[in-house]
Amino acid sequence: xxxxxxxxxxxxxxxxxxxxxxxxxxxxxxxxxxxxxxxxxxxxxxxxxxxxxxxxxxxxxxxxxxxxxxxxxxxxxxxxxxxxxxxxxxxxxxxxxxxxxxxxxxxxxxxxxxxxxxxxxxxxxxxxxxxxxxxxxxxxxxxxxxxxxxxxxxxxxxxxxxxxxxxxxxxxxxxxxxxxxxxxxxxxxxxxxxxxxxxxxxxxxxxxxxxxxxxxxxxxxxxxxxxxxxxxxxxxxxxxxxxxxxxxxxxxxxxxxxxxxxxxxxxxxxxxxxxxxxxxxxxxxxxxxxxxxxxxxxxxxxxxxxxxxxxxxxxxxxxxxxxxxxxxxxxxxxxxxxxxxxxxxxxxxxxxxxxxxxxxxxxxxxxxxxxxxxxxxxxxxxxxxxxxxxxxxxxxxxxxxxxxxxxxxxxxxxxxxxxxxxxxxxxxxxxxx
Amino acid sequence: xxxxxxxxxxxxxxxxxxxxxxxxxxxxxxxxxxxxxxxxxxxxxxxxxxxxxxxxxxxxxxxxxxxxxxxxxxxxxxxxxxxxxxxxxxxxxxxxxxxxxxxxxxxxxxxxxxxxxxxxxxxxxxxxxxxxxxxxxxxxxxxxxxxxxxxxxxxxxxxxxxxxxxxxxxxxxxxxxxxxxxxxxxxxxxxxxxxxx
Numbered sequence: 001x002x003x004x005x006x007x008x009x010x011x012x013x014x015x016x017x018x019x020x021x022x023x024x025x026x027x028x029x030x031x032x033x034x035x036x037x038x039x040x041x042x043x044x045x046x047x048x049x050x051x052x053x054x055x056x057x058x059x060x061x062x063x064x065x066x067x068x069x070x071x072x073x074x075x076x077x078x079x080x081x082x083x084x085x086x087x088x089x090x091x092x093x094x095x096x097x098x099x100x101x102x103x104x105x106x107x108x109x110x111x112x113x114x115x116x117x118x119x120x121x122x123x124x125x126x127x128x129x130x131x132x133x134x135x136x137x138x139x140x141x142x143x144x145x146x147x148x149x150x151x152x153x154x155x156x157x158x159x160x161x162x163x164x165x166x167x168x169x170x171x172x173x174x175x176x177x178x179x180x181x182x183x184x185x186x187x188x189x190x191x192x193x194x195x196x197x198x199x200x201x202x203x204x205x206x207x208x209x210x211x212x213x214x215x216x217x218x219x220x221x222x223x224x225x226x227x228x229x230x231x232x233x234x235x236x237x238x239x240x241x242x243x244x245x246x247x248x249x250x251x252x253x254x255x256x257x258x259x260x261x262x263x264x265x266x267x268x269x270x271x272x273x274x275x276x277x278x279x280x281x282x283x284x285x286x287x288x289x290x291x292x293x294x295x296x297x298x299x300x301x302x303x304x305x306x307x308x309x310x311x312x313x314x315x316x317x318x319x320x321x322x323x324x325x326x327x328x329x330x331x332x333x334x335x336x337x338x339x340x341x342x343x344x345x346x347x348x349x350x351x352x353x354x355x356x357x358x359x360x361x362x363x364x365x366x367x368x369x370x371x372x373x374x375x376x377x378x379x380x381x382x383x384x385x386x387x388x389x390x391x392x393x394x395x396x397x398x399x400x401x402x403x404x405x406x407x408x409x410x411x412x413x414x415x416x417x418x419x420x421x422x423x424x425x426x427x428x429x430x431x432x433x
Numbered sequence: 434x435x436x437x438x439x440x441x442x443x444x445x446x447x448x449x450x451x452x453x454x455x456x457x458x459x460x461x462x463x464x465x466x467x468x469x470x471x472x473x474x475x476x477x478x479x480x481x482x483x484x485x486x487x488x489x490x491x492x493x494x495x496x497x498x499x500x501x502x503x504x505x506x507x508x509x510x511x512x513x514x515x516x517x518x519x520x521x522x523x524x525x526x527x528x529x530x531x532x533x534x535x536x537x538x539x540x541x542x543x544x545x546x547x548x549x550x551x552x553x554x555x556x557x558x559x560x561x562x563x564x565x566x567x568x569x570x571x572x573x574x575x576x577x578x579x580x581x582x583x584x585x586x587x588x589x590x591x592x593x594x595x596x597x598x599x600x601x602x603x604x605x606x607x608x609x610x611x612x613x614x615x616x617x618x619x620x621x622x623x624x625x626x627x628x629x630x
Contacts (some may be wrong), residue, residue: 209572224602249601250579268579273579310573317573383569
């Protein structure tokens, strides 16, 4: 697809402020703050609905519109500009859509057959005047939202060649002050569009550093609920959790090995903070860095052989790479006076980090083959970058005024969006596998 | 004295900041209630499962709000010297430079005064809480906060304080004293708090 290459060149600062709230019940809103000129125009006609009630419980076409807009790759046509609203292929007049400058067209139908929802949709290439694909699926009412994201994934992959991540989830930390002056810290998990946030744990004391297990079923995190740090692993399905580390001193920065069997953690039980690898089955602990400096924020390379971490052994915090079985650490970053919190993309080709010069903290990406760094964000207080599972975007936290907000940037820096919660501070986002 | 002047300015700014924020969650008030945290300190929601179990909300701790008294926190059960502004013991916060865990000269008399008190009262225990400003990554700041607390501890140990009297915890940037995003606020946040148990 030619636009796939085009969006990389179209780095112009087209600020279309497409502001839409998700649903009344959602806590997160998403605002696209920077888009590409070359976003591909696509028309999504409202799906028809047949059933005992007048409206479907979930508006599928509306969710698909939100998903595709939010990706930044697409410019979705305003419904009011449509000349017609076909829901069957036979009624599609390609010339109408060409006149509106649309490249692609999506139509669909939903039928409620006594609680079973039959969904069908078709994607057309407007200029060739042909169908690119058509799908049918039957789901229950509670699966409709998921199905909408699934359809977005299918369309996104067909048109970009990249796997969609609309059905993934994000974990993040929120905190706010209650009326009685007490702080409340929460670890929450929401759909990737911010919908349906759920509290995984809440506490009067800080919660930090959420990390998804590679299978997406568990989250490791740090909790200060006993006035000192401890690392927990919690299973999402049933809320059960295990305390896996509460040594004296720091218990921090949990990071799962790619096979899910080990956790790299930071412990200061021996003096200065060092990186350890904890075998979750045997509970054996292997110390892999031994410096007198700060060593922390481990993150595994996708092959499991190396771990990147932050260390100030050279005076300032920089990123280093060490074999996960221990050994000699090699310095990775030399640009900038502060590089921290490194983490790899799924394919291991890129490393994202917090990159700062003179106190201006931004999100950057290192190309692992050339070792060059691209700075993607504007700072000045950006942190906690986390790759989307398909590597297309990086989720991070930023400050807007006094409040922490979540933001996302495309890996090439061309698109940015902000996610905001209604109340308090939100930070430390982690994108699910 | 120069450092008292600085401290009184910082104290004043701290009071203003305290009006808009609470970072001191009264650790000393809850010191003995660790077991409560297990049952009431968190809630586990079932997630993505059919059954939604609403766990216990954290209502176990209630305070009357009197814990937020800046430098004088914990002074009530201690002697009058802790509330005498001319006594270094009344200062229970040690401030640091950016990305540094080196104790600045003007705070050494404060640390020494606390050390002497601890030596004279071997049954007394304290917590040294390390904190940082919001800049930089969070886990790195946890490590930096711990280094600050350890730097204070080293000076106390040189004065003869037993390590068993001192506990260290670092909160990094998680519990700021001031929420503004400027050097004045950051200065207040780069600190070690001496919390009497």
